[in-house]
Amino acid sequence: MLAFTNSTEKQSPTVIGAGCKLTGDIKTDHTVQIHGEIIGNIVAETVVIGRGGRVVGSVQTPVLFLHGTLDGPATVNTANIFSAAQMTGTLSYRTLNITSNTGLECKLEKRKDNEKEKAK
DSSP, rough: OOOOOOTTOOOOOEEEEETTEEOOEEEEEEEEESSSEEEEEEEEEEEETTTOOEEOOOEEEEEESSSSSSEEEEEEEEEOOOOOOEEEEEEEEEEEEEOOOOOOOEEEOOOOOOOTTTOO
């Protein structure tokens, strides 16, 4: 079943499906779900990189759910890293949740900036 949004809805996610490859940047006030591949930078309210999803570029978001691969830096408030996740680069975070992960080859940087600021 497909779900479509219209102009009366306040939020609609951006979904990059499996098998889709996008070259370019994404900037949105909503959620971005990546199940394919993005070569570019992402700025969004929430970023979900699904299993099989891959991002080559930077990610800036308050909330990151990483199940797939991120090749690049990420600046987040809360990072949720799951068992199949792979990451290189620097992960700058306030809160870090890792579930039995062995694929991180990144530098971890705990931010100490103002809690009221968003990751931008």
